[in-house]
Amino acid sequence: MAITREEVLHVARLARLALSSDEADRMREQLGDILAYIRQLDRLDTSGVVPTSHAVETGTPYRDDSVHPFGEKEEILKNAPDREDDFFRVPRIIED
Amino acid sequence: MGFEAVIGLEVHAQLATESKIFCACSTGFGAPPNENTCPVCTGMPGVLPVLNRKAVEFAIRTAVATSCRVQSRSVFARKNYFYPDLPKAYQISQYELPLAVSGHIDIERNGTTRRIGITRIHLEEDAGKLVHAGAFAGAQTSLADLNRCSVPLMEIVSEPDIRTPEEGGAYLRRLRDILVYLEVCDGNMEEGSFRCDANVSVRPRGQKEFGTKAELKNMNSFRNVEKALEHEIRRQIELIEDGGAVVQETRLWDADAGVTVPMRGKEEAHDYRYFPDPDLLPLHIDEAWVEELRKTIPELPGEKIARLASRYGIPRYDAELLSSSRLLADFFEASAAAFGGNPKVTANECIQWKEAIVAGRLSPETIAHVVEDRETGTISATASKTLVEAAIGTGKPVRQIRDEKGLTQISDAGALEAIADKVIAGNPKEVESYRAGKTGLLSFFVGQIMKETRGKANPRMVQEVLKAKLG
Numbered sequence: 247m248a249i250t251r252e253e254v255l256h257v258a259r260l261a262r263l264a265l266s267s268d269e270a271d272r273m274r275e276q277l278g279d280i281l282a283y284i285r286q287l288d289r290l291d292t293s294g295v296v297p298t299s300h301a302v303e304t305g306t307p308y309r310d311d312s313v314h315p316f317g318e319k320e321e322i323l324k325n326a327p328d329r330e331d332d333f334f335r336v337p338r339i340i341e342d
Numbered sequence: 343m344g345f346e347a348v349i350g351l352e353v354h355a356q357l358a359t360e361s362k363i364f365c366a367c368s369t370g371f372g373a374p375p376n377e378n379t380c381p382v383c384t385g386m387p388g389v390l391p392v393l394n395r396k397a398v399e400f401a402i403r404t405a406v407a408t409s410c411r412v413q414s415r416s417v418f419a420r421k422n423y424f425y426p427d428l429p430k431a432y433q434i435s436q437y438e439l440p441l442a443v444s445g446h447i448d449i450e451r452n453g454t455t456r457r458i459g460i461t462r463i464h465l466e467e468d469a470g471k472l473v474h475a476g477a478f479a480g481a482q483t484s485l486a487d488l489n490r491c492s493v494p495l496m497e498i499v500s501e502p503d504i505r506t507p508e509e510g511g512a513y514l515r516r517l518r519d520i521l522v523y524l525e526v527c528d529g530n531m532e533e534g535s536f537r538c539d540a541n542v543s544v545r546p547r548g549q550k551e552f553g554t555k556a557e558l559k560n561m562n563s564f565r566n567v568e569k570a571l572e573h574e575i576r577r578q579i580e581l582i583e584d585g586g587a588v589v590q591e592t593r594l595w596d597a598d599a600g601v602t603v604p605m606r607g608k609e610e611a612h613d614y615r616y617f618p619d620p621d622l623l624p625l626h627i628d629e630a631w632v633e634e635l636r637k638t639i640p641e642l643p644g645e646k647i648a649r650l651a652s653r654y655g656i657p658r659y660d661a662e663l664l665s666s667s668r669l670l671a672d673f674f675e676a677s678a679a680a681f682g683g684n685p686k687v688t689a690n691e692c693i694q695w696k697e698a699i700v701a702g703r704l705s706p707e708t709i710a711h712v713v714e715d716r717e718t719g720t721i722s723a724t725a726s727k728t729l730v731e732a733a734i735g736t737g738k739p740v741r742q743i744r745d746e747k748g749l750t751q752i753s754d755a756g757a758l759e760a761i762a763d764k765v766i767a768g769n770p771k772e773v774e775s776y777r778a779g780k781t782g783l784l785s786f787f788v789g790q791i792m793k794e795t796r797g798k799a800n801p802r803m804v805q806e807v808l809k810a811k812l813g
Contacts, residue, residue, distance in 0.1 A: 256613075262424055299417045299618035300417075300620065300623055300624055302623065305623055305626035307392060308392070308395035308398070309392045309393065309394060309395065311359045311361050311396035311397075313361045313366055314366035315367065315368065315380075316366075316379065316380030319376055322376060322380070322384050325384075328483075332376050332377075333375050333376065333473065333486060334376070334485065334486040334487075334488070335485060335486075336472075336483060336486050337482070337483060337484070338484050339425070339472065339484055
């Protein structure tokens with residue numbers, strides 16, 4: 247069961263990728279190969295196996311609830327392509 | 343044909359931690375734009391999130407208080423979507439394996455208890471805030487403030503057990519009170535630290551299957567949730583009765599117009615492609631930690647209401663009002679303990695002066711002393727009110743104010759009898775008419791005594807004394 251062209255375009259749209267027609271075809275082939283490779287796992291009966299979410303199971307470390315300000319707001323803001331005062335300026339997103 | 347509504351509520355509660363859920367930035371409200379940001383919460387490449395222990399603790403305590411089962415292993419997942427308030431382009435949440443499952447909250451309505459199931463409780467991070475400064479028609483940009491990015495949220499999802507808007511409101515208020523009692527959330531709905539979305543469908547009474555549901559958003563008060571549910575239920579029933587069908591969609595509550603309207607487009611955005619976050623290892627919670635936190639759970643609102651009503655013999659309604667705040671209920675109990683008079687009077691006083699009590703401007707002794715002075719007849723109900731107001735204003739002990747202002751009333755039987763004798767002796771004609779049956783003249787004698795005492799006589803005792811003497 248290969249991946250369809252529509253699925254490729256759908257996933258590309260979700261990832262905000264603009265694919266040309268040639269690229270979509272190439273991606274379909276490559277993704278199909280990857281899926282076929284992964285699908286080898288289907289030969290095993292995994293019905294009783296808990297899905298692996300992480301390669302290690304040590305449990306997540308914690309931090310204590312204390313505030314340590316980063317204190318370099320300029321460093322954060324200067325990465326933005328556009329700003330207004332101390333806001334990031336972004337394309338308008340209100341739908342009207 | 344009768345319809346019934348099926349309602350499930352999803353609450354997002356902001357956890358009252360000092361720092362964010364995955365970084366050490368402040369969660370403080372009202373800071374200048376982007377003041378509380380760092381490379382982690384703005385999604386810079388190469389950074390790693392580290393989980394705030396307090397956020398987990400708060401979620402566990404909530405789970406215990408709502409009879410949920412805390413899962414020994416839960417997993418953080420990435421919910422992927424693009425939006426300018428989400429710099430990483432994914433929200434860290436929990437999906438297939440939430441922190442806690444299968445709990446419930448009991449609500450009491452009209453003397454009966456209803457149990458509303460809780461499907462799950464999970465942890466996640468908030469997104470930033472978009473400001474539409476100068477949002478005139480045609481404005482091409484919005485402004486993003488990422489201070490709120492990664493502030494810890496707890497999502498609490500109910501089972502579709504709610505059948506009426508009133509039940510929904512009662513569930514929400516009880517849940518809010520529980521979170522506030524636990525001190526894990528400030529419960530402020532208007533400021534957005536307690537938000538609610540609703541899933542609503544209707545079905546013919548007796549039908550087992552659910553109807554098609556609509557999701558309601560944008561309800562920022564308990565009253566608005568109830569009104570939005572009412573409107574949406576009516577809309578769906580009318581739609582079906584007119585031969586139409588409910589469409590599965592997200593609708594926004596328009597509080598000004600009093601209607602729900604469909605949210606525009608973006609259906610594709612619902613394909614979130616969740617997957618386990620590789621940056622956060624599974625969350626392991628051992629039973630010992632849960633048991634340790636179980637010991638920190640205070641008496642919860644439902645238990646407190648029942649206990650206050652039975653222990654003090656006050657109406658359930660009063661117990662509910664007192665229990666609306668842990669501080670108020672504690673204050674009531676301290677007042678009742680300071681003076682063993684009629685707790686009903688103490689309860690009324692506490693309810694009347696709730697605002698000042700919660701603001702910390704009254705002491706339990708103040709209420710105890712005025713209640714006691716009223717029961718002994720030392721002060722009148724009117725004086726009691728004046729005294730409490732003065733105590734709030736000056737902070738002085740209420741009995742000192744009473745004596746300074748001379749607000750005591752004469753409740754000494756001997757003294758009142760002497761004055762009554764004097765009044766009776768001075769008004770022989772009225773005495774004769776009274777004894778001949780014009781009992782309405784009693785108020786004349788009361789008035790005379792009040793005049794003599796400049797209003798300080800205890801009116802109840804004056805009546806008793808007069809009736810005995812005029813007999």
